[in-house]
Amino acid sequence: MSExxxxxxxxxxxxxxxxxxxxxxxPGLIDQYQVDFTVANGENLAAGFGLNAxxxxxxxxxGVDVMTNGNHCWDQREFLQLIEEDDRHVRPMNFSPHAPGRGWTVKxxxxxxxxxxxxxxxQTFMGPWDCPFAAADKALEEIPDDVRIILVDMHAExxxxxxxxxxxxxxxxxxxYGTHTHIPTCDEIIHASGTAYQTDIGMTASYQSIIGMKVEGALYRMVQRLPQRFEAVERGGSIFATLVSVDANSGxxxxxERIHIPPS
Incomplete structure (x- = not known):
């Protein structure tokens, strides 16, 4: 019997x-759905820009077990050292080979x-990174053969x-699954060969915003086309997440299943 x-x-x-x-x-979600492992994208944790200890x-x-990152990875300077010391953090595999930290981890x-x-x-609209497809292949070659369950955060526009x-x-x-656009998609599917897929998980943040930022500042940039500081909305957060059940033997x-918890 499969587990x-x-x-x-x-x-x-x-x-x-x-x-x-x-x-x-x-904590209640973990209990309700009998969650065995939790992954979150943490690149916007600290006031919307990067993360710190x-x-x-x-x-x-x-209850988060591993945190992934993206283009805001280095916004908080202390993270350059933190990612070297703590393998619960990963950054994009196809960053510069000089980047600190790692592109995959096993927990x-x-x-x-x-x-x-x-x-x-x-790579599209994101910057001059190395090829993510080649990086994905390299990661799968490096991951030990006895690891059956593999989760991939594709942080892309x-x-x-x-x-x-x-x-x-x-x-x-x-x-x-995808992150970065902050808008949840409803295209969750399991492909023919057994890989679950969703284009974007969506943000856990206030949706009374423009992708988590205060409307006034974001609109000023769009309408006036002048520099304006972005500020993250601090209250009224919704949770968007996705629950995937995996056969532990085959991976x-x-x-x-998509999960949405509106603001209290």
């Missing part, structure tokens, strides 16, 4: 609004299942590039 593992994936957590929503609801520890204390669930978490960043990664890794990863996805 099922429940994995909860949380998209970009934006500042205080996102952290407060998780503090209120994440304090906010990271808040998330780990709530264990409470009952001892080994789970690999891979982080990638897209273009939905087509994310979908391409989903098909590129079909049958080789348990769940390929194939069994089911996928």
């Amino acid at each position: 099922k593992l429940n994995v909860l994936v949380i998209g970009d957590i934006i500042g205080k609004a996102g952290r407060r929503a998780l503090a209120e609801h994440l 304090r906010v990271a520890e808040e998330m780990f204390a709530l 264990e669930s409470a009952v001892g299942h080994k789970i690999a978490v891979v982080n990638l960043i897209g 273009a939905s087509s590039e994310k979908m391409g990664m989903g098909w590129h890794l079909d049958g080789r990863a348990s769940f390929v 194939k996805a069994i089911s996928i």
